[in-house]
Amino acid sequence: MSVDYYSNAVIGCEVPVEKLYRKVIVKHTEHNWTQGDRYCPVCGEEIETTVEKPIFNDTNNTIGKFELVWSTDNVRAFVGLASEDDGDSTHKPVKLPSIEALESELASVLNPLGLWDADKFGLYSVLYCSY
Secondary structure, eight states: OOOEEEEEEEEEEEEOGGGGEEEEEEEOOSSOOOTTOSBOTTTOOBSEEEEEEESSBTTTTEETTEEEEEOGGGOOEEEEEEEEEOSSSOBOOOOOOOHHHHHHHHHHHHGGGTOOOGGGEEEEEEEEEEO
16 A cells, blocks of 8 residues: 655635535436336335535546646645646646736636635645545
């Protein structure tokens, strides 16, 4: 077993983790059932269940064109432009627009999702440890 450490510099906004997921109702569609049934008569599955779906792109951790960066154990989340150090002394360079333009563009992406907080916009150093 090994431990991996990653650090990210993020110019962006800290977002509330609990707002990154939306509750949606999923209906069982595998078998036929009648209106009013709570459980499928064939397999016993609940007809309607509530699940949490991410509002971000789950395959590459992005919201719009911005990266979503998690801290260890997904306790905190940050959205913005990120530069990652994966421990082998290589860095992914980030070309910065003007800070005002970045803030405005990030606000336009996060505002409709209820994630924007101007007081949380800034430069963050985020450590992630896999153990």
